Amino acid sequence: MEAFDLKRMLLDEFPVLFLGEVALRASFAYLAVFAFLKISGRRGVRQLSLFEVVVILTLGSAAGDVSFYDDVPLLPIVMVFITLLVLYRATTYAMERSPRFGAWMEGKPMVIIRDGQYDLPTLEATNISDDEFFMELRQQGVEHLGQVRLGILEVNGDVSLYFFDSDETRHGLSVLPPSERVVVETVHQNGLYACCRCGFVQSLDYGQGGPCPRCERKRWSMATDRPRAR
Known part of the structure; x- marks a missing residue:
């Protein structure tokens, strides 16, 4: 390996058209995270609870993988988003039904x-x-x-x-x-x-x-x- 090899640093062995695929994957990840926030009812980051921050970080990891890695297919990432959304809904439902659980998850003023x-x-x-x-x-x-x-x-x-x-x-x-x-x-x-x-x-x-x-x-x-x- 040659240090400071511009060809390797910029695109390595990928064809130029792969940049278009990266753009498509990044757009998919962007829309998926946006859809999650809209469906979950969040209007801004300052409203996120500790649990929601964990969810968003997990989404960000999945979104990053599907954006840049050519060997990461799209459908498994869709399943990650669906699973997290189900977990989110289940957790918020449990927090509404159990004040003690809600206080444990989010804390108290x-x-x-x-x-x-x-x-x-x-x-x-x-x-x-x-x-x-x-x-x-x-x-x-x-x-x-x-x-x-x-x-x-x-x-x-x-x-x-x-x-x-x-x-x-x-x-x-x-x-x-x-x-x-x-x-x-x-x-x-x-x-x-x-x-x-x-x-x-x-x-x-x-x-x-x-x-x-x-x-x-x-x-x-x-x-x-x-x-x-x-």
Whole structure:
């Protein structure tokens, strides 16, 4: 084998007309996945449950095989799609009949923010990146946790937020990027500081720090009570 052989890299031993067959196979796979989504009643990817993501990934694998491999016939792929559709219908039917099974398959909404602070049991039970979660909050107009009365982590990964009225806004942990907030272990001026892990707010004097009484973490950021812009 010769390295960087353009003929092998571009088409190998296949005839040029095989490109037309690839186009036909890719079109078939595209229409099959589209038909599955239409029949299943899905309108968008953000509505997919964990089970549905698994189904779509399996469909994608089958679609990729039939698109590129000349020795993969079409009818077995049709059977794969039919089987997955039957499994999908059976699973959704079982989820509707059994709330316990449905909760096991999709999970339940969880309170992640309560009264301007993280809900610790939920925080410890979920693998959430602070940066990614803060980005989600910023996209919904949140500057700090003290603006949020209740935050619910939905089963599809979205965050539903319920806000305090402007005159009820509390001091809270800033969710701005690191360049816009200072994080310290020992404070350099008197004031209210929020724990960078759980959002607990307490008054600290110059030179103080130490573990948070709520979660025992040792990183603090100056708390803010700026009302939410409307």
